[in-house]
Amino acid sequence: MDYSNPPPQRDIIRAYLSKKGHVVKNWKLRLFVLKPGSSYMEYFVDETKEDLRQPQGRVPLFGARVMEYIHTGSGSNSNTREFCLIVETDHKNWIISASSKAQQVEWIEAIKCAIEQAVETDDIKMQKHRAIEKQLSEDNKKRTKTPVLKLLLLGAGESGKSTVVKQMKILHHKGFSKEEEDFYRNLIYVNLLDGVALLIHVIKENNIEVSQETESAIKNFSSWYRVYVEKRKNVVKNSNGSTSIIQSNLQNIDKKMTHLSLDGSTSINSASSAGNGSTSNSHNRSNSDGASNNIFNVQDFGLPPIITNYISVIWSDPVVQSDVMLQAQKYHINESTKYYLNELKRIGKPSYQPVNLDILKSRATTNGVVETDFNVGEVIFRIVDVAGQRGERKKWINFFDDVTAIVFVAAINEYDQKLVEDNCTNRLHESLNLFDQICNDSTFPKSSIILFLNKIDLFREKLKRTSIKICFPDYNDDQSYEKSSSFIKNSFLSKKRGGSNPGMSSTGFIYFHFTCATDTKSFETVFNSVRDIIISKTLEFYC
Ligand SMILES: Nc1nc2c(ncn2[C@@H]2O[C@H](COP(=O)(O)OP(=O)(O)OP(=O)(O)O)[C@@H](O)[C@H]2O)c(=O)[nH]1
Numbered sequence: 354m355d356y357s358n359p360p361p362q363r364d365i366i367r368a369y370l371s372k373k374g375h376v377v378k379n380w381k382l383r384l385f386v387l388k389p390g391s392s393y394m395e396y397f398v399d400e401t402k403e404d405l406r407q408p409q410g411r412v413p414l415f416g417a418r419v420m421e422y423i424h425t426g427s428g429s430n431s432n433t434r435e436f437c438l439i440v441e442t443d444h445k446n447w448i449i450s451a452s453s454k455a456q457q458v459e460w461i462e463a464i465k466c467a468i469e470q471a472v473e474t475d476d477i478k479m480q481k482h483r484a485i486e487k488q489l490s491e492d493n494k495k496r497t498k499t500p501v502l503k504l505l506l507l508g509a510g511e512s513g514k515s516t517v518v519k520q521m522k523i524l525h526h527k528g529f530s531k532e533e534e535d536f537y538r539n540l541i542y543v544n545l546l547d548g549v550a551l552l553i554h555v556i557k558e559n560n561i562e563v564s565q566e567t568e569s570a571i572k573n574f575s576s577w578y579r580v581y582v583e584k585r586k587n588v589v590k591n592s593n594g595s596t597s598i599i600q601s602n603l604q605n606i607d608k609k610m611t612h613l614s615l616d617g618s619t620s621i622n623s624a625s626s627a628g629n630g631s632t633s634n635s636h637n638r639s640n641s642d643g644a645s646n647n648i649f650n651v652q653d654f655g656l657p658p659i660i661t662n663y664i665s666v667i668w669s670d671p672v673v674q675s676d677v678m679l680q681a682q683k684y685h686i687n688e689s690t691k692y693y694l695n696e697l698k699r700i701g702k703p704s705y706q707p708v709n710l711d712i713l714k715s716r717a718t719t720n721g722v723v724e725t726d727f728n729v730g731e732v733i734f735r736i737v738d739v740a741g742q743r744g745e746r747k748k749w750i751n752f753f754d755d756v757t758a759i760v761f762v763a764a765i766n767e768y769d770q771k772l773v774e775d776n777c778t779n780r781l782h783e784s785l786n787l788f789d790q791i792c793n794d795s796t797f798p799k800s801s802i803i804l805f806l807n808k809i810d811l812f813r814e815k816l817k818r819t820s821i822k823i824c825f826p827d828y829n830d831d832q833s834y835e836k837s838s839s840f841i842k843n844s845f846l847s848k849k850r851g852g853s854n855p856g857m858s859s860t861g862f863i864y865f866h867f868t869c870a871t872d873t874k875s876f877e878t879v880f881n882s883v884r885d886i887i888i889s890k891t892l893e894f895y896c
Pocket residue numbers: 508509510511512513514515516517687688689713714715716717718719720739740741742807808809810811868869870871872
């Protein structure tokens with residue numbers, strides 16, 4: 354029977370039908386009444402109650418579904434019922450049994466018709482509202498059994514906040530699901546390919562001389578990359594959910610590369626760019642058959658071996674690893690590019706699955722706010738991860754309620770880098786100013802602050818060539834890690850005004866740790882100490 358096109362309902366229909374109880378699962382005969390234009394189907398104990406307008410119940414029809422239902426019975430109530438239908442709403446189902454096939458069909462058709470015309474009445478809204486409230490109160494009851502400690506991760510963009518959340522997943526959430534791994538594999542390809550494109554941009558813009566072999570690999574990679582980026586944009590436009598994180602990074606890449614002439618002749622953003630750049634272009638759009646299209650579909654088919662080969666040639670050039678890489682910092686290259694390039698052999702394999710470290714190194718700007726609960730022993734740590742870039746900070750205020758502690762993440766290796774947002778402010782100065790605001794501004798929560806002086810691995814590396822004097826002209830000590838890191842730590846702690854001791858605020862304390870958020874072992878030690886401090890402070894407060 355085809356119920357897809359029910360005839361329009363004209364008359365009121367009424368009949369005694371059996372309804373299965375919601376609490377006691379027995380069958381009761383009820384007088385069902387369906388009026389044209391009504392958003393409800395009502396049922397009464399009998400005609401007298403109908404006359405008195407005292408329905409036993411109402412079935413809301415807005416957004417409901419109706420279909421035939423096979424009732425086989427179960428347990429003590431094993432009676433099979435014939436000619437059943439079911440009306441499903443978001444909150445409740447009604448199982449009804451007719452007395453014949455014809456009656457079953459008639460009611461299904463009539464209810465379908467009424468559903469199509471039903472509107473969302475205030476009653477229905479109220480019903481939904483009550484259901485949501487009930488759910489919330491049940492959730493709350495569950496939550497109150499386990500204390501929740503809310504940690505708010507704050508800090509400038511790219512300081513490492515989301516990496517902290519990834520570490521929590523590894524340590525307290527059984528790691529990453531298959532779905533997450535697939536998402537990160539694609540993100541890693543994006544990070545790697547955009548990193549190579551940026552290196553090429555640096556070479557071209559600064560007229561850096563590279564070997565003949567590198568030059569040729571650059572040409573071939575560039576002509577492929579142009580088409581790949583265009584196709585990637587389309588894929589991202591058509592998708593949603595987690596892929597949108599990649600989209601936002603892609604927009605950043607676009608901004609950086611608006612004037613990028615990968616092979617010195619064509620912009621990657623120009624609509625006509627694909628396929629007309631270099632004479633050696635063997636990957637242009639005219640190759641539109643399925644097999645050659647796969648070469649651009651990195652998400653599904655992985656890195657094409659020929660492209661891996663070009664990248665490998667480019668990366669093997671000593672000038673690229675030294676001069677180009679150093680210059681690339683000015684262009685805001687993702688710090689993990691070097692790591693991915695060194696792992697190219699593994700990442701380039703068709704069977705590539707990311708390991709935890711690959712995922713920790715991946716980079717995607719956080720959009721909005723992400724809240725995640727982690728069960729840690731007897732308590733739940735609710736970690737709130739926010740987007741750190743300037744334009745996003747006004748949203749932070751929405752998450753200040755019930756904050757147990759603020760974890761402020763500062764990337765201390767950024768002392769010689771400029772902000773992505775304006776390409777002029779020193780990143781470490783920006784971080785210090787933000788920290789100052791958080792410690793002293795009354796609009797921020799009055800809770801303890803845990804300061805993560807992060808990216809110490811990159812900090813150590815950078816100190817070998819650049820002193821922190823570039824950021825702090827008053828600094829007159831040597832370039833040792835101990836002295837330099839201690840100076841930066843004190844610069845942060847001294848930002849707190851009004852407390853007699855630096856590091857101690859009038860309302861809470863500032864605890865600090867030097868961290869490398871991509872190192873799981875060291876992060877575990879740091880987090881355990883943070884956990885102990887937070888729990889003991891919280892107990893102190895309640896006891
Ligand atoms: N080498 C190294 N890389 C790190 C460290 N911490 C974070 N990173 C990398 O830095 C990049 C940025 O880290 P994220 O965690 O995305 O930064 P974020 O603070 O969440 O940035 P926004 O979401 O833009 O505010 C990623 O590629 C991380 O892998 C660290 O201690 N050492």
